[in-house]
Each structure stands twice: as C-alpha cells, then as structure tokens.
Amino acid sequence: MQGVDFLKRREKYSKIFLTAVSILGLGIFIFTLRDLTIPQEPVILALLVAFLFISEYFPMPVWKGFTSISFPILYVIYLLYGFPYSLLIFSLVVFIVNFFQRRPIRIVFFNPAQLLLSFFLAEKVFAEFADRIESVAGSDFYFGLTEYVVLLFLYILFNNLIVDFVLVVRPQPYPFKVWKQKMITECLSGCISLIYGFLLYFIGTKNRGEIDVFSYFFFFSPLVGLALLSSVIVRLRKEKKRLKALFTITNELNQMLPSKDWLLKLQESFRDFMNVEALVLCIKEGKEWRTAILDGMANADNVLISDISSELEVIKSPIIYKNRKNTFGMADGFFENDIKSIVYSPLVIDNETVGMFIIGKSRTKSFEDDDIQSIATLSNQLAVILKTKMLFAEKEKRNVLEERNRIARDIHDGLAQTLAGAVMKLDTAGKKVHKDPRETVKLIDDSVWRLRQSLKEVRESIYALRPYPTERIGLISAITNKIKSIIQEHGQCVHFEIRGSETMLSPMTEKVLFDTFKESMQNAIKHSGADRIDVLLSYQTEHILLKVKDNGKGFSLYQAMLKARSQPHFGILQMNDAADKVNASLQIESQEGEGTEITITVPKMGFEGGSEFDQANAGG
Structure with a gap:
C-alpha cells in the first residue's frame, strides 16, 4: 500500500x-x-x-x-x-x-x-x-x-x-x-x-x-x-x-491450428505488428469467457470477465473510444490510468462473437483508420481459428461418445444376452435337479461355459476401458516399447526414426497413429514375411507423418479390399475409418514381391490440442 x-x-x-x-x-x-x-x-x-x-x-x-x-x-x-x-x-x-x-x-x-x-x-x-x-x-x-x-x-x-x-x-x-x-x-x-x-x-x-x-x-x-x-x-x-508482421500472423493462422503456446506467439507478433501499450484478448470457450492475453498496462484485478461477457457478445463490429475522460466501455477496469484510448475489435464468425480484442494506447485519438482495418483483419483470422478449434473439439467428443456407445452395444448384445441365457438355464436346472439329474448337469455345464465366456468378455471390455498406452507414456514411448517387444518375440530387424521436434497431440490422434502402427507391424510380421521394417515418425510444419515400410512379399491392394469387406477386422477399411476421425489421409503402396509401405498423414488442424474431456475419454 x-x-x-x-x-x-x-x-x-x-x-x-x-x-x-x-x-x-x-x-x-x-x-x-x-x-x-x-x-x-x-x-x-x-x-x-x-x-x-x-x-x-x-x-x-x-x-x-x-x-x-x-x-x-x-x-x-x-x-x-x-x-x-x-x-x-x-x-x-x-x-x-x-x-x-x-x-x-x-x-x-x-x-x-x-x-x-x-x-x-x-x-x-x-x-x-x-x-x-x-x-x-x-x-x-x-x-x-x-x-x-x-x-x-x-x-x-x-x-x-x-x-x-x-x-x-x-x-x-x-x-x-x-x-x-x-x-x-x-x-x-x-x-x-x-x-x-x-x-x-x-x-x-x-x-x-x-x-x-x-x-x-x-x-x-x-x-x-x-x-x-x-x-x-x-x-x-x-x-x-508492420505489414510483414501482419502477413506472418495471418499466414500462420491460415495454414494451421495454433499450437498450445499459440497465444504467446501471437502476443509477441502483435508487439511487432502495432505499437500499443496494452492488449487484452478474451475468448469464448463453450458458454464461458476467459482472458487469454493480458499484456502491457493491462490487468484483470478489477474485472470479472463473467460480469461483462453478455456485453462482449453483442459487439459485432469494432468500437473506438478516443478519450477515456468521456467513456471507456465495459473493460475500463482492465487498463491502468495512463491508457487513454482503446479499440474493441470482436472476433465474429457466422454472426457469433467468439472472442474480443481490446487494444489500448496512452494517447487520446491515437487510432487511425489503417490501425482499425489491420486489427479487424487479424480479428477475423482469429475468429476462424477459434471456431475451427471448437469444431475439432466437438468432433473428438463425438468420437468418444461413439466409442462409448459401441462398447455399450457390445455389452448389451453380447455379454448381457449371454448372462441372461445362463441365468435362465440355471433356473431351469434348479427345477429339474430332482426329476432329471442328467439334464440338470448338462444345463449347469452349459451355463458355466457361458459364464466363463462372459467373464472373458468382461475382462476384454475392462482392458479396452483402461488408459491407452499413448495416454500413459506418450506416442513415441509407446511405439518404442512395442518395437522392443516385437524384436524380442519375433526377431525382426526394426529401425525407428524420429524427425522434427515432438509436438503435443490430442489423445484421439495418438490413438489413431498407434493403432495404425500396430496393425501395420502385425501385417508385416504375420502376412508379409518381412525380415526388416522401417518406421518413420516425422513432426513437420504443417502435418505429422507416420510411415511403416517392410521388405516382405507384398500383396494386391484390390484383393485385400474385397477380403476386408467380406471378413471385417481392423485392417485396411478400419485404418481408413480411424484416419477419417482426425482428418488424416492414409496411403498404402504395395505390390506382390515388392514389400508394403503404409503412410498416415495428419494435418496440423487435426492433431493439436485436445481438451481435458478428450484426454480423459479418448482411450475408450
């Protein structure tokens, strides 16, 4: 004080x-x-x-x-x-x-x-x-x-x-x-x-x-x-x-969904883009608002974002306050007294305000038309990114719910029916125990067999619900451990190469990549007869790439597709469906006698981030 x-x-x-x-x-x-x-x-x-x-x-x-x-x-x-x-x-x-x-x-x-x-x-x-x-x-x-x-x-x-x-x-x-x-x-x-x-x-x-x-x-x-x-x-x-900084910002935002530290990068780029003394970025996540950036002579000590969220949502075009003495809008408490003029620039897409830029300068009437246009351009780019990020989060949640529903259907159609049948037979056995002992023994034996099968299904379901290896130890460690177990069990020569700097992936993306890797390795070992397998995991600027290549006997892709339709399993069709969940592209190149190369490429929009809800449930 x-x-x-x-x-x-x-x-x-x-x-x-x-x-x-x-x-x-x-x-x-x-x-x-x-x-x-x-x-x-x-x-x-x-x-x-x-x-x-x-x-x-x-x-x-x-x-x-x-x-x-x-x-x-x-x-x-x-x-x-x-x-x-x-x-x-x-x-x-x-x-x-x-x-x-x-x-x-x-x-x-x-x-x-x-x-x-x-x-x-x-x-x-x-x-x-x-x-x-x-x-x-x-x-x-x-x-x-x-x-x-x-x-x-x-x-x-x-x-x-x-x-x-x-x-x-x-x-x-x-x-x-x-x-x-x-x-x-x-x-x-x-x-x-x-x-x-x-x-x-x-x-x-x-x-x-x-x-x-x-x-x-x-x-x-x-x-x-x-x-x-x-x-x-x-x-x-x-x-x-300034224009170069604006181009850099918009180019990065157009090419990819931001990484987990994208707000920090934006904060640094904005300082080069425009000479401002204070910057506040508020973004809407679901129905709640939060302050994502507080830079310069700005703080949140005197403002609760929830108190002004309703006022922020109704702003659809930039608003300029030239002199603080007259009025400063609902975000006055964000700024120190030296800030004299501010601009509210909404992040609007499909007539929905998903965020708000609030920029302050220490001089009155210091925002010119060119400044407003540049800020509005950046706000439009950010609105698209935030909306895209929300859509991907919703898509991952739907994938998790679909996986839960699938497990529920499997339990209902398989395990529940088996248990119901075993219970009915045990009831019948109880009624016939004195009249027909042989039939009773037969019913009990059949019920015991069904109960053992049900116990096996329960264990499989429990295992499926356990955290996935990629969630426990990460994608690279999971692949490394799997390769070690394959070498010990089968003796193949497996070479694993990592390129680029490791990037944080969503749980669903890691699961799809690891499942594709496991299926590719299994095909190379059981069906291809390969004695050398090369695995490449490449973190690139705009996407992540996983490639599994073997020197086995190869196969006809057309015949494999026909077989997959008549005999469903986690094969080519299932790998392709899994890739669609994260907007990835799956390529399989193989000819008889020339080995097989399977490549899955995930664009950066499809693999960054992941909410706490996704991380807790994607393993199912």
Missing part, C-alpha cells in the same frame, strides 16, 4: 512540474508579444517558418531514436528577426505539430513550453557573458560562431535537464540505458546542428552578392530535405515491418 501511495505522489509531482513548465512557458510567450514589430522580408520569414515546421513534423532518425534538426533554422530567425520572433514562432510551430500528431493535451502544451524555456534560458545566460566573449573573439565571424556554439550547447543542456527531471520524477522507471540512448541521440543532433552552424558562418563570410529568399531556400533545403526523406524512409520501413 505504501508503494502505491509513493507512486501516486510521484505521479502528482510530475503533473505539477509539467503544469508549472507549461504555465511558465505561456507567461514568457505572452510577455514577448509586447516586443513584436512588423517584420522585414516577410517572404523569407514565411519560408523559414515552413522549413521549421517540416523539420519538427518529420524528425530525422539518429542512431536508435529521432530528433528534430531545427536549431540552425531557429538561430537564423533569431539573427534576422530578433529574440521575440524566434521564441513565438518556435513555440507556435511545436504546438501545432504536437496538436496535429494527436499528443495528449498536457504534452501539447508542455513540449513547446519546455523548448521555449530552454532557448529563453540559453539566450539569457549567453547575454550575461556576451560582452566578455565579444572582446575575446576580436571579430564578428568568431563572435558569431562562438554565439552559435554556446547557444546550441546551453539550449541542449537546459532542454535535457527539464526532460530528465520529468522522467526521473514520474512513477515509470527511467533506466540508465534509456538515458544513455537519449543523450547519444541528442549529441548526434547537436553535431549535425554544429556542422550547419559552421557552414552558415563560413558561407556568410564569402562575398556572394545579395542574400535573398532563394539563398535561404538553397541553404536550408538540404537539411530539411534530408530530414523529410529520412523520416519518410523510416516510416515506410516501419509500415513494411
């Missing part, structure tokens, strides 16, 4: 300092209005203002950051039109730029105020030593050059002191690494401004005729053009990176 109070106090102090700087800057701005006069050469002034605006609106990329190379232009305005004009124009330009860039209102006022204050302090400090510097310099050239260098140094110094104080006081951490990066960026910016200052005075000493508007245009156009061009290039690269 004390830590929370301390952070709140720091937040309060930082806001007080921001307000104080803004008020002080506004006071200086108003005070300098009285010293304004009608400017000479208004066309040159308009050109310099335009260049100043472009350099501020399109900051130049420097090392790992961006900086505005505007001091040379500001200094020329200062030389030509005086200190009041330079202050007023500079602060107005920065204010307009921040306003157009949709910065928070306190930043819109603070940024021009702190820059104005920095230049004001730099000029006042230099004025205190101007006479001394002029006497030492000895000429206008060296005095002007010294003035430029000192003003630039003091301006950067005061500007960084003000910004550093804000960053230190605010509750968010301000590590040394960030400070170092900022200082390197500022120093590089200062070096570029210093070079332009030397050029300014070097060219100014040459007698090249009248200095008109074209002279200023050609002198500053390389600086402004470089800033404009480099800024556009960086923005294009940023957009390219």
